[in-house]
Amino acid sequence: MSRLSSPTGVRVNRPYYVPVDSRTVRDVSLTYRALGLLTYLLDQKEGWQVRSDQLSKGEGREGREAIRTALRELARKGYYRLERRRFRSGQCAMGTAVSVLPIEQWVKDYEVFGTSKNPAVPVVEQEDGSFLVEYPDGTFGSDGFTADPADEEPPADLGPEPGEQPEPVAAPSKPEPEPAAPAKPVRKRRTRRTAEQKQADDEAKAAEAEKKAAMKKALDDAAESVAKWWWAHAEKHLGAYVGQKKGYVAMRTQVRSALETGYTQKECGLALQSAKKHWPSAQQWQHALGIVTKNIQPSQPFGRVAYSDVATWGVPSQGSSSLQGDSQTTPSAVNDDADDATFGVIARS
Template identity: 65%
Template structure:
């Protein structure tokens, strides 16, 4: 039983282990009690726990899924909660959530930007030091709103020790991990931002080129081949093929020529690869029936000429030694 100085006050039963909620958060009148209760529950979970509205709505005494989603949106708008699409340094993309014990102004500002997008998840990119930067729709990178870890501050320098006696060698000073100065960190961040900006520009250039070629081909194909009636969204799939080719080093002209050669609204993967091989002279073109028409002049030369490059011509000077016949091929034999 807690002791009270005021007999009409609130008695609080406490234990050693409890979830931490700042007083300013508990008294935040801009969020509902429902949202505050859900935030407290989320803060009490272990790191790595996944926030899912369908799971939060299950169980006795829980509210419905839409009520949970409404509370999550309320927390996100005030900067307590954020849904993230995380691109890791390995290239893998995973979904995750962030929860704060206090309202983060940057999260609230990001929510205002990305909540109006088709995908409301905030895209963040992992950096070399393990932190994350937000990738904005214009390709720029910015802070993810997390404050520096106070445990990551520069440790105090150890006190100087008196030199050891002359007869004893001085003890080796333990190696300490060097930390970056603010200037070094700023320079590194600027270099990373420049690299990210360059990568974003290259991506945009490829996307714009793919859209240009794809729009031209789709208009051309519908005019000469008719409307597309495939089961999938043919335009998006075809644009993906073109973008992959551009990213691999093919030019817009080569992609356009390959589409003309394939003569399909949406070529198959093999048709697309073969067409690219033909227009870049990597593979020889084939005729529709796979046969090459016979030509006397191409095989034996024009009348009165001797094909000097054939083995028979090199062995014999007199071509009259050969006797030719005609083979008639009939259908159904």
């Protein structure tokens, strides 16, 4: 049996100590080209990959088509084949197999698979590491490999040496009874639903479906109401819509999604007014909804916020005075000087 060191490596059917068999060398049905290529393949170690483009490289080598022709000849004669391997792990890999002697089974397999579009022979790995061929009808057959002598176990005791007395054979003991198999768990049988239960279930399903349909209709009507109002309002204040087709339907879908999320019809209407678009983009729509719900602060027209003493210093306390020429009240913190100092212009003499 061939040992694989690589999932895509070549499997070589040969005794480990004989690289080429004399019967193969004297096979007159093989051309010298095919015989030479086979000898080269048999000389490679297990796990080596057979590739026609690599075999055609090098000084004195023939072209790739000549190599492929020789490989097809070896496949017809039962010395070589392409394999599609499926391993127990679930992996699949392409590889090749080479035999030191022609295998009759490979010749038959070539007649089945070699003339198809995919000439690779499908082989499936078994528990002991060997492979079986899987045929189109679902059956399995031998892959033609024989066991390596090193894999064979030594024979059992062959009997006494000449002149030795054989040991007496003991009478066979009574076989012990096999333990009883554990009882299979009893599966509970499913009780059939009564006609009343089935009718109740059907009524519950129908009620649920009717409830969902009513909710969907209410949502569609609310979205249509907001969309119709806004379309008329936008044409009056923004002009006729000249954008992409189905803009009204897309805008109504935006409104419906917002209503389904939890926004009110009023908030959707205000958001459309804030966006100032017949059909706002997704980003504009989300921004407008954020402004309406006070989750986003509206941007100032000139990018600056007007100055305010109250916003800067806080609410002034009672009794604070006002600065001349300023409408804002002064903060209590700056009304009185803590050290009662008097400020003014010092006159120089």
